[in-house]
Amino acid sequence: MDCQYFIGVDGGGTRCRARLTRADGTVLAECEAGSANIYSNFDKALETVSRLISGTYAQAGLALESSAQTSVVLGLAGANVESYRLRAEKMLTGFASLQVLSDAEIACIGAHLGDAGAVLIAGTGSQGVRWDGAEFRQVGGWGFDLADQGSGATLGRRAVRCALQAHENLLPPSAFTHEVMDYFSHSPEQMLSWVSQATPADWGQFSPTSFHHAELGDALATRLVRQTAREIDQILDYLTAQGENGATLMGGLAKPIEPWLDEQSRAALIAAKGDALDGALLLARTPVLSTT
Amino acid sequence: MDCQYFIGVDGGGTRCRARLTRADGTVLAECEAGSANIYSNFDKALETVSRLISGTYAQAGLALESSAQTSVVLGLAGANVESYRLRAEKMLTGFASLQVLSDAEIACIGAHLGDAGAVLIAGTGSQGVRWDGAEFRQVGGWGFDLADQGSGATLGRRAVRCALQAHENLLPPSAFTHEVMDYFSHSPEQMLSWVSQATPADWGQFSPTSFHHAELGDALATRLVRQTAREIDQILDYLTAQGENGATLMGGLAKPIEPWLDEQSRAALIAAKGDALDGALLLARTPVLSTT
Structure with missing residues (x-):
């Protein structure tokens, strides 16, 4: 050519x-x-x-x-x-x-x-790719309904669902759940009308709120951020299991989630x-x- | 009148x-x-x-x-x-x-x-109601996207999502995940086209599959059914916390979930x-x- x-x-x-x-x-x-x-x-x-x-x-x-x-x-x-x-x-x-x-x-x-290595893009959605020098291997990337574990949209969806449960006193309300419910004027009916049009990016807007409150020590926000971190650990573990090469974490969640990842994941991360x-x-x- | x-x-x-x-x-x-x-x-x-x-x-x-x-x-x-x-x-x-x-x-x-008491309807969706003799108090009933924890649709969604993760070797595949993937001819693309039209009832069809494999001891199915049981426990706990009166569990999940509920929930259940x-x-x- x-x-x-x-x-x-x-x-x-x-x-x-x-x-x-x-x-x-x-x-x-x-x-x-x-x-x-x-x-x-x-x-x-x-x-x-x-x-x-x-x-x-x-x-x-x-x-x-x-x-x-x-x-x-x-x-x-x-x-x-x-x-x-x-x-x-x-x-x-x-x-x-x-x-x-x-x-x-x-x-x-x-x-x-061009060298062998992996990336995990964790933004609104999540998708992992490994390149071994000859072939790609993809994992995830199937969207909000089927996959996107470890993504901002999935974290945001859990934040909204939990905030509603706190609003109904099924979970203990906190500053975190209060801030999420504030967005909906503390009205489940407003949530219901919002949800019928919500895109993954809309759900994802509650991801920064979750990180913010997890950093302040809120128990529920911490649980949700940890759950996201475990999902990213799981994908990173898969992506780096078969090679000596590290993985690059990209996307909007890369920076805020890094301190929450387990030791093995953090050790495997390399800069792009x-x-x-x-x-x-x-x-x-x-x-x-x-x-x- | x-x-x-x-x-x-x-x-x-x-x-x-x-x-x-x-x-x-x-x-x-x-x-x-x-x-x-x-x-x-x-x-x-x-x-x-x-x-x-x-x-x-x-x-x-x-x-x-x-x-x-x-x-x-x-x-x-x-x-x-x-x-x-x-x-x-x-x-x-x-x-x-x-x-x-x-x-x-x-x-x-x-x-x-007409006496004071509560019901929890756990079918495709989930909704709880308590009647204290003067007022109703509702909990849940906000639909598949926002709520429906402890429902067949939510259990089925988790089953499908986990089956895809097993298909991608993020989770250990099992007879359970295999049966779910069978429905989609083991093709994530087929899942993707299904999911764009899936109703809560469509997701819910994987709820019986989950119970079946949990009863056979499948680790993942057991985890998902237990998660559903804990969500129902949580709602029952809320519904029965303020009264001496029991709660009636109704809907398609009532029978299969009962053995998975905690002791306190089972003790609170009364027949309709x-x-x-x-x-x-x-x-x-x-x-x-x-x-x-």
Whole structure:
């Protein structure tokens, strides 16, 4: 493959970034747009990705025909669902090469700059990926209803449910449960109308509240944060069980949860050497890596 | 109030029954229809109730004008949400008296034939009610997303989530998790498409599977059933804390969960003396009881 151009796309659940480089790594253009989740909205995600790619060519002053000399790697939210990943790969044509991976996979390659290693992304949702140098192994990433243990949305959901139980005197009320109920004006009916429209991100807004009160020593908040930490321990344990290589913890929960993790988890954590976009471009430039 | 006729309606989440009697309790007519949940479908619920009431008059050979001599008590699913209960009460007119309560409240009156006591309905959802002889006190009944701890749907959701974790080797797979994954052909993608349409009753179908494997000694199923039992213990403890009177456990989980409850809960359980329809008619005939 004799490519002149390389495009990496990091398409997460909240924003999508694209970067166009030369073979030597020189950055020619960078563009950003909204979310690109091929599972929750396939057509919109592909449209976003196409627009971003055209945007990078335009910014670099290149004709769209340059695509024939471009190697592209997309890391898209929702691409852990294999049938959607394959469908996306078939829809995007005209490139010298194009590969669709999940956003977690390119983050894993970026974090370890292509070396074997693992990442666990714990934000609104949770997803783990391990790269052994030849193959990816994913765990989680199945969303709020089925999985997302160790995530901010799951922690937030437990906080809201427990706050309602405290409101009904099934659990001892505390400053923590009071703060959560404050959001709903202490009305279960308001909660009920909120819940019918609540997205995982909405539930997740009660995750910082939980950390805050756990740090202040609130018994219930501490229990919920510990439960989240055990779930992350469990995934980290799985991700690091079969290799000497460490894991990188990413996402909004990475920093607040770290002190709550067990010793073994903390010992396994290593800092990211690069980000997801670095990972996508590394894969685009290194065909040997991209034969998953 | 000089009423000749009395109508009780038990409107649950799956079926709705109505009974028309004379003052002496003689049954003149009985009709049955589908669900009548005023929270999840207000208009349909009221239409069902109106049709059932007309049906009982027709069956008894009475003119619809008999409503002016009829005292009516409706126990409707969703009426624990006060604003919906009041709205229903305002919509149904033309009766000598009409009162809307929740299905759990009339079940409580029926179970203890008007005496002080409590009921906990643990089926697809969960809801507790205590009647102290003057006032109802409700707990739970806020639905699958916010509450329903100790219910079949919640147990089933945990079973499905744990089965997926076992499928991904985050938890040790067992005959139990295998049976759950069998339902989805061992495909997380199939689960994902199922979950987007799953109702609480759909989740609840994995509750019997959980009991079955807990009885066989499966470690994970045992843990999930015990968790459900502790949640029911917690609600029973709350319902019986302030009175000498016992509680009646009703709904699909009542029988399978009983051996898993703690000693204190089991000691507090008493059998129902009547059903929800008995409760509604008792309230319709006994104005003093119905001043909640």
